Amino acid sequence: MATKHSRSAARLMMAPAVILLLGWMLVPLTMTLYFSFKRYLPMRGGDQGWVGFENYVRFVTSTAFWPSVQATLIIVGSVLVITVAFGVLLALLLDQPMWGQGIVRILVIAPFFVMPTVSALVWKNMFMDPVNGLFAHLWKFFGAAPIEWLSQASLTSIVIIVSWQWLPFATLILLTAIQSLDSEQLEAAEMDGAPPLSRFGFIILPHLARAITIVVLIQTIFLLAIFAEIFVTTQGSFGTRTLTYLIYQRVLESQNVGLGSAGGIYAVILANIVAIFLMRIVGKNLDA
Amino acid sequence: MARAVTQKRKMINTALAWTIGLLIFFPILWTILTSFKTEATAIADPPVFLFFDWTLENYSVVQERSNYMQFLWNSIIIAGGSTILGVIIAVPAAWSMAFVPSRRTKDILLWMLSTKMLPAVGVLYPIYLLFIELGLLDTRVGLTVVLMLINLPIIVWMLYTYFREIPGEILEAARMDGAGLREEILYVLTPMAVPGIASTLLLNFILAWNEAFWTLNLTAAKAAPLTAFIASYSSPEGLFYAKLSAASTMAIAPILILGWFSQKQLVRGLTFGAVK
Numbered sequence: 001m002a003t004k005h006s007r008s009a010a011r012l013m014m015a016p017a018v019i020l021l022l023g024w025m026l027v028p029l030t031m032t033l034y035f036s037f038k039r040y041l042p043m044r045g046g047d048q049g050w051v052g053f054e055n056y057v058r059f060v061t062s063t064a065f066w067p068s069v070q071a072t073l074i075i076v077g078s079v080l081v082i083t084v085a086f087g088v089l090l091a092l093l094l095d096q097p098m099w100g101q102g103i104v105r106i107l108v109i110a111p112f113f114v115m116p117t118v119s120a121l122v123w124k125n126m127f128m129d130p131v132n133g134l135f136a137h138l139w140k141f142f143g144a145a146p147i148e149w150l151s152q153a154s155l156t157s158i159v160i161i162v163s164w165q166w167l168p169f170a171t172l173i174l175l176t177a178i179q180s181l182d183s184e185q186l187e188a189a190e191m192d193g194a195p196p197l198s199r200f201g202f203i204i205l206p207h208l209a210r211a212i213t214i215v216v217l218i219q220t221i222f223l224l225a226i227f228a229e230i231f232v233t234t235q236g237s238f239g240t241r242t243l244t245y246l247i248y249q250r251v252l253e254s255q256n257v258g259l260g261s262a263g264g265i266y267a268v269i270l271a272n273i274v275a276i277f278l279m280r281i282v283g284k285n286l287d288a
Numbered sequence: 289m290a291r292a293v294t295q296k297r298k299m300i301n302t303a304l305a306w307t308i309g310l311l312i313f314f315p316i317l318w319t320i321l322t323s324f325k326t327e328a329t330a331i332a333d334p335p336v337f338l339f340f341d342w343t344l345e346n347y348s349v350v351q352e353r354s355n356y357m358q359f360l361w362n363s364i365i366i367a368g369g370s371t372i373l374g375v376i377i378a379v380p381a382a383w384s385m386a387f388v389p390s391r392r393t394k395d396i397l398l399w400m401l402s403t404k405m406l407p408a409v410g411v412l413y414p415i416y417l418l419f420i421e422l423g424l425l426d427t428r429v430g431l432t433v434v435l436m437l438i439n440l441p442i443i444v445w446m447l448y449t450y451f452r453e454i455p456g457e458i459l460e461a462a463r464m465d466g467a468g469l470r471e472e473i474l475y476v477l478t479p480m481a482v483p484g485i486a487s488t489l490l491l492n493f494i495l496a497w498n499e500a501f502w503t504l505n506l507t508a509a510k511a512a513p514l515t516a517f518i519a520s521y522s523s524p525e526g527l528f529y530a531k532l533s534a535a536s537t538m539a540i541a542p543i544l545i546l547g548w549f550s551q552k553q554l555v556r557g558l559t560f561g562a563v564k
Contacts, residue, residue, distance in 0.1 A: 009469065010384035017381035017444055018396065024437040025403045028411035028418070035413065090308065097294070098302040106548050107309035110316055113547035115498040117518040118536045122319050124522075126529055132331040134318070141334070167312070169554075173563050176555045214562050225407050228500035228515070232522040247409045252505070257413050264410035275405035279398050285562045286394050 036261035043255045055262035068246040076223045082163040087170030095178045112168035116228035123161045124233045154238035177211035217278035323533035330529040346534035363513035367496035370435035374443045382447035404441040408501045426508045435496045449561040450484025487553035514539040
């Protein structure tokens with residue numbers, strides 16, 4: 001009797017959150033799906049009827065599509081490689097005994113708390129500006145011609161900015177994972193004469209595999225969606241127009257809602273493919 | 289002998305870690321330092337590091353010219369409001385999932401997580417349109433609701449992982465002593481859940497403060513928070529490094545301080561309990 005009572009109470013307590021999220025997911029998504037099958041130009045004639053899959057075809061056959069896929073892959077891929085590789089090294093280092101460990105940790109984590117518009121603008125102006133930026137001063141000091149970072153090396157610049165923002169996240173999670181490693185196992189291996197590199201390869205890395213997977217999946221979802229970093233630096237020019245930015249431009253700048261919505265559906269599908277893998281891992285952890 | 293080696297290794301570790309740590313922190317440090325320079329010193333070649341005439345002028349200029357306080361206030365209202373609202377809605381949900389789990393609890397949790405994965409740009413126009421229809425564009429209320437919704441899955445998850453660590457035996461003991469559901473929640477569970485709720489509030493305040501997709505796309509002048517205020521420096525006039533730095537320092541300082549307190553929760557909150 002009591003359990004039945006508490007069950008219905010439980011359902012009632014869950015209802016607000018479930019209903020809100022259901023609405024938040026279904027209403028806009030249905031609208032995007034609806035628009036994606038229409039020729040819909042709010043500034044130029046509004047709703048001009050159903051067009052079937054035309055928007056979907058036009059989105060992927062437009063000249064901007066493949067370059068945007070390429071830019072997205074380069075940015076996401078490079079940032080993942082950089083943050084995971086340096087994240088593992090940095091986590092290993094921070095796990096060692098040292099003086100002032102707490103302070104170093106704080107220094108390393110700090111960039112994660114900087115809002116994206118600030119980090120992008122600080123890098124763009126104070127570091128990458130070809131006249132007054134610190135990099136320009138540095139290059140001139142060594143007698144080299146300063147680089148116009150955001151136009152000549154635009155993708156590299158975005159990768160630097162975004163990696164700087166996400167390295168703390170990777171480091172922190174990998175450090176947490178390393179600290180949960182049984183130190184006796186490592187000591188035993190050391191006593192048996194296993195050199196550092198094989199201790200890393202056979203004990204630490206396998207232990208970190210799950211944490212690395214989680215870092216990769218979560219970062220992929222966030223990196224696919226980066227927006228502000230491009231919005232305040234290149235506005236999508238010089239080959240930095242990612243898939244997210246292309247859709248944004250279609251929808252809000254050129255007000256071609258049908259076309260942009262078709263792109264939006266592609267983005268949703270893409271994110272879901274990544275999300276499925278992530279949820280499997282998280283779900284497994286729930287059972288444990 | 290062994291001790292000497294360890295001591296030497298510790299010194300190398302310390303030197304290396306501090307060098308890398310300072311290198312990573314340098315852009316923030318440089319921004320803070322530049323905010324105290326004059327515009328001319330800010331672009332000096334070679335760059336001036338510490339020995340310049342420190343000035344607070346930029347801070348007053350930023351405040352006078354752009355009414356910084358209004359943006360700050362918007363950020364506080366939007367980030368704070370969305371977080372508190374989210375926690376109020378999420379506490380009962382996380383509670384019932386942790387203490388009265390059913391066969392579907394896991395599916396519901398995973399489904400909630402999946403809504404967080406929805407790319408914002410995919411629903412940009414519908415939300416934009418709804419905001420126009422409902423008169424919510426460039427209002428703090430509208431933005432507060434949207435940020436609450438995008439962070440709600442994380443809030444539910446964080447609270448759920450905290451609540452699950454509260455032993456069920458305590459509840460049984462309370463029930464044996466004659467506590468009803470209300471007493472149980474008020475006097476037994478709440479005190480134990482306070483640290484978890486506090487951490488959740490903290491992390492989600494930070495996430496909402498730094499959110500820069502919806503805040504940039506759904507605001508113009510009235511409701512714009514600090515993210516949008518800083519973005520206005522992307523098309524500058526004249527010398528502006530020192531002013532940009534002052535504005536940036538003011539925008540990130542409160543969060544840096546809060547962030548340092550939330551390192552542990554960050555891992556738990558953003559990995560959905562998968563890494564602890």
